[in-house]
Amino acid sequence: MNNLDIWIEALQRHWFRFSECLAISAEQKDNLFQILLKAYSEPQRFYHTAQHIVECLDLYLQIQYLLKEPHLVELAIWFHDVIYDPKSNQNEQNSADLMQDLCHTFLDKFALKKVYLWILATKEHVASLDHDLNYLIDIDLAILGADASRFLQYEQQIQQEYSWVSAEIYKVKRAEVLQNFLNQPSIYITLTFQQSLEQQAKLNLEKLLA
Numbered sequence: 001m002n003n004l005d006i007w008i009e010a011l012q013r014h015w016f017r018f019s020e021c022l023a024i025s026a027e028q029k030d031n032l033f034q035i036l037l038k039a040y041s042e043p044q045r046f047y048h049t050a051q052h053i054v055e056c057l058d059l060y061l062q063i064q065y066l067l068k069e070p071h072l073v074e075l076a077i078w079f080h081d082v083i084y085d086p087k088s089n090q091n092e093q094n095s096a097d098l099m100q101d102l103c104h105t106f107l108d109k110f111a112l113k114k115v116y117l118w119i120l121a122t123k124e125h126v127a128s129l130d131h132d133l134n135y136l137i138d139i140d141l142a143i144l145g146a147d148a149s150r151f152l153q154y155e156q157q158i159q160q161e162y163s164w165v166s167a168e169i170y171k172v173k174r175a176e177v178l179q180n181f182l183n184q185p186s187i188y189i190t191l192t193f194q195q196s197l198e199q200q201a202k203l204n205l206e207k208l209l210a
Helices: 003-019 026-039 050-066 070-079 091-103 109-121 131-140 148-161 167-183 191-209
Strands: none
Touching: 003 026, 003 050, 003 070, 050 070, 050 131, 070 091, 070 109, 070 131, 091 109, 109 131, 131 191, 148 167, 148 191, 167 191
8 A cells, every 4th residue: 555545545534533423414425525535636736635634633633622613623624725726826715615615504604604714714824813723723834843754755745736936936935934934933823732843843944944
């Protein structure tokens, strides 16, 4: 079994667990999963793949007891990158729109609006007054605090997604993005992630930028 198969198998296990809490038919569950699987298997993706979603879900399971509405946070994780075109600046908007189209039959309007806004918020990664959103943002950025080898792999994956940009421009723009994270008083919003990943994230960023 290759790495891609491993991540897809893990994604399917997570979906089986999560979809049990959704008030929809078995056919709807399967249809939703096929849409998600197809999206996260698209050829233009190298980082925003099943691997990223599985890593986010693995982290989510570790901290779900800290959340007020954990199932909504998980739904946001599943859909936050469902649309991804590296040449577009509308990915979060398009992902939120698709989530709304696919989930309006089983989510009430308040829950739907909340998840919709959360997905939009993953574009800027700004601290919020919304407790659960802050955890969602930190989960999405947890890769910055991964061990050194996974962080390097992540950087290579991002570079592959932007292979259409000249190497010189990419290097400058990517350094600006990473330096912006490093310039923040804290990369992570929640105390949980500050304590567990902040130090490693800063080490990763400083080493790469150096």
